[in-house]
Amino acid sequence: MPEADSFPFQGSTYLGPDPRFAQWRASQPVVRVATRSGGHAWLVTRYEDVRAAAADPRLSREAAYAPGAAQFDGLFQPPPGMVASLDPPAHTRLRRVADQAFSPARIEAMRPRIRQTADDLLDDWAGKTPPIDLMAQFASPLALTVICELLGAPLDDRERFHGWVRQLAVVDGGQEAAAQAQAQLGEYIAGLVAAKRQRPGDDVLSALAGAGHAGDRLTDQELVVFGWTLLGAGFDSTAGQIGLSVLALLAHYPQQWKRLHAHSEEIPSTVEELLRGVNIHRSDTSGLPRIAMADIEIGGQVIPAGDAVFLAFTSANHDETVFADPRRLDFARDAPNLAFGHGIHHCLGAPLARIELCVALERLTQRFPGLCLAVAEPQLRWRVGDVNHTLLELPVAWPAPLSTATKE
Incomplete structure (x- = not known):
């Protein structure tokens, strides 16, 4: 199979997976594909x-x-020791400790502060002449501020985090810069962990440091890895999803944008449909391989022990047997999506990401019901070689001066 047809494929966009996934769902739901690194893997x-x-x-x-496990070019492989990289019993222990720190009450308590941060950012738009870059002036600083407060890190360090995470997100080339960024980020978080050990704060990193029972608390290295995970997944993916969601609504469903201004109670269901139908993954999968530890039958196909398996979550979210007309966003759907995965590796930060997405749409639609794209969609610029479909910028404008009448 030539490189152009090797996994990960080139036909994926933010509006949906590569078209060949629809063919496979219909006729060959578990398919063996060549990979860019010269091996093969199975796609479910x-x-x-x-x-x-x-x-x-x-x-x-x-x-x-x-040792000797297959490596896959064009995909992001997180470092070992992350909760997403482990199996039970090591995974069970880390997840149990993390669930204590990420309690529903703690995460929900962040909502007012996230809303205030969003409004503060939008206040800054008042003195500016559109167009405004929504990524640089809203989505990225909102997600970065939330992560800084989650970690108990100084807000002044946001730009450093931004630079490190952006380097880590490049999967096509740039490995030397990514390794350097990983080392610098690890060193920074190690210092933060040491400070939290000495003087805990009211933040999740401090809670993680104190969670667990005697003899079962996280080590300093485990805390560093958790901090690394929160920054990578909690900032880049969330900021990217905010941008893609706004783009999808403004470019293709502007009436829904206007409707949310009058019906903010529909924002949670709108967010769920955006999570289902808007594709952040450039590979149409999470990019995290699983290895078959025995011969396994999936979808009528036997996968030999030792082979790599990728779960195509984006394809699953476009399965016609579950979601009628899947490429159309239907904001009245009620079938559960797999945007945050399933099983023991279901995304730990899903509740926080949902809150951030809901707050972002709530404040934007309340204060800017007439928001529109400032350029035609084909003129938008995208990051090349990233792990995700990531906008370089999202220029937006509005037809009238900013009104603060709806600000709460």
Whole structure:
């Protein structure tokens, strides 16, 4: 199979997966594909098969880090030791401690502060002449501020975090810069962990440092890895999803944008449909391989032990047997999506990401009901070689001066 047809594919966009996934869902739901690194892997494409595989303990994340395990070009592989990189029992222990720190009450308590941060950023638009870059002037600083407060890190360090995470997100080339950024970020978080050990604060990193029972608390290195995880997933993915969601609404569903101004109670269901239908993953998967620890049958296909398996969550979210007319955003859908995964590796930060997305749409639609793209969609610029579909910028404008009448 030539490189152009090797996984990850080139036909993926923010509006949906590569078109060949639809063909595979219909006729070959578990398909063996060549990879850019010269090997092969299996793609699981249907909703029910992806759900089942995500919960199957015979598919190991940890084995992807074993000596001699296959490496995959064009995909982001997080460092070993992250909760997403482990199997039980190590995963069970880390997840149990993390769940204590990420309690629903703690995460929900962040909502007012997230709303205030969003309004502060939008206040800054009042003295500016459109167009405004929504990514640089809203989505990125909102997500970065939330992560800084989550970690108890100084807000003045936001730009440093931004630079490090942007370097880490490049998967096509730039490995030397990514390794340097990983080392610098690890050193920074190690210092932050040491400070939290001595003087805990009212933040999640301090809570993680104190969570667990005697003899079961996280080590300094485990805390560093958790901090690394929160920055990578909590900032870049959330900021990217905010930008893509706004783009999808303004470019293709402007009436829904206007409707949310009058019906803010519909924002949570709108966010769920955007999570389902808007594709942040450039590879149409999470990019995290699982290794079959035994011969496994999925969707009628036997996958040999030792082979790599990728779960195509974006394809599953476009499965026609679950979501009618899947490429159309239907804001009245009620079928659960797999945007945050399933099983033991379901995204730890999903509740916080949902709050940030809801708050972002709430404040933007309340204060800017007439928001529109300032350039035609084909003129938008995208980052090249990134792990995600990431906008370089999202220029927006509005037809009338900013009104603060609706600000709460």
